Amino acid sequence: MKNIIRIQSNEVAVVKADNWIISEEDHDALGSCEILPMKAWLARIKQGDDVNPALWIDVDDDAMELQDVIEKLSFICVFFEDFKDGRGYSTAYLLRKRLNYQGELRAFGDVLRDQLSLMRQCGFDSFAIKEGKDPYDATKGIKGLSVTYSGSVSQPNPLYRRVRR
Amino acid sequence: MYRYDEYDRALVNERVEEFRDQVARRMNGELTEDEFLPLRLQNGLYLQKHAYMMRVAIPYGALSSDQMRGLAVIANKFDRGYGHFTTRQNIQFNWIELADTPDILAHLASIDMHAIQTSGNCVRNVTTEAYAGVAPDEEYDPRIFAEIIRQWATVNPEFLFLPRKFKIAVSSSQEDRAAVRMHDIGLYLYRDKEETLRFQVMVGGGLGRTPFLNKAVKDDLHWSEVLSYIEAVLRVFNRYGRRDNKYKARIKILVNSLGIGDFREEVEAEWRQIRGSFSTLTEDELSRVASQFLSPLYSTLDDANLEYGHHVTSNSEFAAWVSRSVKPHKVKGYASVAISTKFPTNTPGDLTAEQMQCIADLADAYGFRVIRITHEQNLVLPDIPKEYLFNVWESLCEVGLALPNVGLVSDMIVCPGASYCNLATAHSFPVAKKVAAAYSIEEQLEVGDISINLSGCINACAHHHIGNIGILGLNKSGEDYYQITVGGAQGKDSQIGKVIGPAVSEELLPVVVKKITNAYLANRNDKETFHETFLRIGLEPFKLAAYESAGA
Ligand code: HEM
Numbered sequence: 273m274k275n276i277i278r279i280q281s282n283e284v285a286v287v288k289a290d291n292w293i294i295s296e297e298d299h300d301a302l303g304s305c306e307i308l309p310m311k312a313w314l315a316r317i318k319q320g321d322d323v324n325p326a327l328w329i330d331v332d333d334d335a336m337e338l339q340d341v342i343e344k345l346s347f348i349c350v351f352f353e354d355f356k357d358g359r360g361y362s363t364a365y366l367l368r369k370r371l372n373y374q375g376e377l378r379a380f381g382d383v384l385r386d387q388l389s390l391m392r393q394c395g396f397d398s399f400a401i402k403e404g405k406d407p408y409d410a411t412k413g414i415k416g417l418s419v420t421y422s423g424s425v426s427q428p429n430p431l432y433r434r435v436r437r
Numbered sequence: 438m439y440r441y442d443e444y445d446r447a448l449v450n451e452r453v454e455e456f457r458d459q460v461a462r463r464m465n466g467e468l469t470e471d472e473f474l475p476l477r478l479q480n481g482l483y484l485q486k487h488a489y490m491m492r493v494a495i496p497y498g499a500l501s502s503d504q505m506r507g508l509a510v511i512a513n514k515f516d517r518g519y520g521h522f523t524t525r526q527n528i529q530f531n532w533i534e535l536a537d538t539p540d541i542l543a544h545l546a547s548i549d550m551h552a553i554q555t556s557g558n559c560v561r562n563v564t565t566e567a568y569a570g571v572a573p574d575e576e577y578d579p580r581i582f583a584e585i586i587r588q589w590a591t592v593n594p595e596f597l598f599l600p601r602k603f604k605i606a607v608s609s610s611q612e613d614r615a616a617v618r619m620h621d622i623g624l625y626l627y628r629d630k631e632e633t634l635r636f637q638v639m640v641g642g643g644l645g646r647t648p649f650l651n652k653a654v655k656d657d658l659h660w661s662e663v664l665s666y667i668e669a670v671l672r673v674f675n676r677y678g679r680r681d682n683k684y685k686a687r688i689k690i691l692v693n694s695l696g697i698g699d700f701r702e703e704v705e706a707e708w709r710q711i712r713g714s715f716s717t718l719t720e721d722e723l724s725r726v727a728s729q730f731l732s733p734l735y736s737t738l739d740d741a742n743l744e745y746g747h748h749v750t751s752n753s754e755f756a757a758w759v760s761r762s763v764k765p766h767k768v769k770g771y772a773s774v775a776i777s778t779k780f781p782t783n784t785p786g787d788l789t790a791e792q793m794q795c796i797a798d799l800a801d802a803y804g805f806r807v808i809r810i811t812h813e814q815n816l817v818l819p820d821i822p823k824e825y826l827f828n829v830w831e832s833l834c835e836v837g838l839a840l841p842n843v844g845l846v847s848d849m850i851v852c853p854g855a856s857y858c859n860l861a862t863a864h865s866f867p868v869a870k871k872v873a874a875a876y877s878i879e880e881q882l883e884v885g886d887i888s889i890n891l892s893g894c895i896n897a898c899a900h901h902h903i904g905n906i907g908i909l910g911l912n913k914s915g916e917d918y919y920q921i922t923v924g925g926a927q928g929k930d931s932q933i934g935k936v937i938g939p940a941v942s943e944e945l946l947p948v949v950v951k952k953i954t955n956a957y958l959a960n961r962n963d964k965e966t967f968h969e970t971f972l973r974i975g976l977e978p979f980k981l982a983a984y985e986s987a988g989a
């Protein structure tokens with residue numbers, strides 16, 4: 273994948289490209305860096321195959337189907353087909369809060385600078401910025417506003433539990 | 438009213454700077470229009486027919502006099518000297534330049550105001566009653582929860598790209614003057630037998646192409662759980678709401694396709710996972726916000742005021758205005774004053790900068806420096822001692838705002854229609870004006886309280902479905918036509934009106950509307966309201982009256 277921004281222990285790093293490859297569908301002789309769609313990955317697991325600890329979630333996949341196998345995963349990518357479709361935010365929430373997923377969580381597809389802080393707050397810690405956009409420029413979108421009222425994945429307490437107003 | 442603290446202020450200021458940068462990037466081509474669109478919408482900026490329009494939030498319809506003056510400054514400096522108050526406790530400025538918008542937002546921030554989430558597919562401005570805090574029939578001030586919900590929803594990262602817009606309204610009065618039943622989430626706040634505050638939660642209301650009233654999902658939600666419950670509803674909506682068709686994307690469609698039973702189960706299942714945790718409200722937070730809405734320090738006044746009584750008996754114009762505009766107040770000797778922005782002298786919802794100044798001055802001189810905006814597009818001065826009512830009236834006369842028509846035929850709720858709106862299928866202001874002009878004031882008084890709502894297209898911004906008489910502008914081969922519904926109502930007995938028959942031409946509309954009110958007059962018993970008569974006699978007599986005479 274290309275145009276990567278990763279947040280690790282509060283450090284932001286830009287990686288021009290890493291070795292991961294998103295596979296549209298399952299096929300024979302999978303490479304060691306291929307990421308299968310969630311459904312295909314689940315089918316492989318069911319068969320008892322030894323697959324990469326990585327998958328990608330499509331816009332209308334239900335992340336809760338990963339409930340019983342979440343410990344097998346260390347890299348999950350969530351596809352944003354259109355940045356105006358906000359399902360990926362709830363998907364991230366569910367992975368982090370309901371399934372307690374601890375691995376890397378990457379947004380890819382129509383991923384743009386102006387939404388990165390929202391994605392970060394919902395639990396994403398890595399982003400494959402849309403092709404054609406400058407990932408260095410996009411890092412400016414990670415911080416967001418310094419005040420948030422509601423709680424979120426990255427800051428579970430709402431403002432009224434965090435500070436004395 | 439709610440005053441910003443350092444956190445609120447930091448948030449709006451940073452948001453202005455964020456948008457300033459986004460506008461600059463749009464203007465230098467770094468952002469495409471598609472990328473910019475939701476950013477500008479979530480900052481209140483629409484592109485209309487002639488120019489950009491900026492929609493500014495007036496949370497729960499309350500404005501300080503300084504804020505009102507600030508709006509007047511914006512109207513003068515950045516617009517053409519006026520603004521339009523809407524049915525959703527917002528004000529819209531119609532003639533805005535894109536390059537000016539960051540400065541407008543900065544000006545708003547300086548008076549503790551913003552345009553955040555006044556548009557876009559997110560949780561919009563939370564609305565409540567214009568008379569909140571002063572109404573005699575209210576159990577608890579609904580603004581306190583409206584503010585708590587507003588804060589929770591503001592830039593809540595998970596819920597900014599919902600399938601469609603999302604509107605929440607709260608009411609705590611017996612009557613419900615906030616049109617709660619047509620909101621995506623409607624909340625009735627009440628006290629149970631133990632005096633504990635609880636909510637009745639209703640989901641899935643909305644007008645537009647397929648109008649629905651919302652349906653009860655939970656009857657006895659403890660006040661401290663209101664945020665987690667809303668979160669559960671929004672998560673279910675965000676995950677399962679339709680995104681393939683804009684007209685089927687509101688939560689009302691999800692609620693009705695699942696059925697209210699299954700929908701409730703989905704929400705409850707989600708809620709069980711999150712309740713009792715981080716979003717539970719604390720007593721501390723409730724009292725902090727409540728302390729911002731304490732009643733002003735009222736004086737001890739006599740209930741009756743001699744001078745006021747004298748003016749009422751000796752000045753018939755003043756008396757006529759009093760009978761429509763002066764509303765009861767929970768404190769002895771005080772009244773609330775409703776100010777009509779309607780025909781014949783005004784355009785519904787529009788106020789000039791001069792009129793805004795005048796109202797701000799009146800709030801300073803006689804009230805507690807606050808003004809309310811109603812969803813009927815009128816204004817309210819909420820705490821005026823009776824002895825000053827005459828002064829208020831005199832000042833309002835000077836700026837053309839002393840119309841004695843609040844609640845009457847000519848107090849119509851009207852959207853801007855083809856005058857400004859891109860989506861309009863017909864004109865609304867000029868036509869509404871003709872309907873109003875078809876009645877003398879005596880005739881209007883004879884008809885009495887009635888709501889007539891006119892929208893310029895199916896989107897129903899003027900709530901035509903819940904008007905006693907609703908009018909919807911359509912286009913039939915290039916000509917404006919108007920479809921009429923009868924029997925709509927808001928409040929606790931909300932009802933969606935029924936279409937009476939084929940749409941009528943612009944020319945016939947005033948005649949037909951009058952035939953409908955005449956049918957009411959001919960059929961009403963005693964003191965029956967229009968809606969009560971409708972409930973008793975049904976649609977048929979109105980239908981007959983409308984068409985037989987109109988020759989339509
Ligand atoms: C002029 C620019 C405006 C545009 C482009 C616009 C657009 C729309 C659209 C597209 C809808 C339907 C949304 C849906 O059903 O999914 C809508 C609904 C609504 N608008 Fe507007 N509107 C405008 C101005 C106004 C004004 C001036 C008012 C108040 C007078 C208003 C109040 C409302 C209300 C209350 C609804 C909600 C109806 C419902 O719940 O379905 N809008 N608007």
Ligand code: SF4
Binds near residue numbers: 860899
């Ligand atoms: S009802 Fe239609 S014409 Fe009127 S403001 Fe709304 S979108 Fe525009």
